[in-house]
Amino acid sequence: MKEKFENEMKLEFISKSSNEAFARVAVAAFAAQLDPTIEELADIKTAVSEAVTNSIIHGYEDKQGIIKIVCKLKENEIIIEISDTGKGIEDIEAAKEPLYTTKPNLERSGMGFTIMESFMDSMEIESIVGLGTKVTMSKKIKEKEEKTEDEFGILVND
């Protein structure tokens, strides 16, 4: 019997915008163990980038804080938790609305949560004003056709 595949990693870094690229690339490198397609990896990178940017811009604003990422792999699914201890979201439902932004003067599009929702299979927001925000997202990586060797040692579709 095939053993159930499980793995986990944790990442902590300060809320500097130069860490946005680091965070999405690190999560993508971890997710690579599930053998995702290039498109699936791009979806994960985009969603992570949106959540981390939110923590930096909205959670901590100009102050410095710690952003924590917990990443779990369970069979063919990746679960990503991104949390900050920043100012929190007052109205989560409003924040999830496409084009809603509290910072329109800074050329913010208000599309962050909409993108996370559509690029991942699920997205949940927990937030307490004054304490912080945690975004939990998951995505199932589709099974590829298994390849096995035939009697001549050539890879064929199973």
Added chain:
Amino acid sequence: MTSKFYEKDKLLVFKISDEIDDHNVQKIRGKVDYEIERYMPKRIIFDFDSVSFMDSAGIGLMIGRYKFATMLGAKVEMINVQGNVKRIFEMSGILRLIPLVEDIRDIDDIKVS
């Protein structure tokens, strides 16, 4: 990012080669606006062929440049928009303001390189 100005057509082409996120848009924005003011083009094309990553920061970047260019009398278009970048632009509705140039021949035999 590189840019090229075609005097005859008053066309300014930007080839973006950075990853477009909240961190990088700040420097892209500054360079683009500087070049637009310098050349005062009638037509601006953003080439996304070398963009390996973009998140929603790209929407804000393009809406901002659209507003700035329109105010100065220029038309804005985009070319080589594919994959997730295209999906993000489609979701935002921005393509109604900034159309895609689908074919390189649309830009009057100008090679973007």
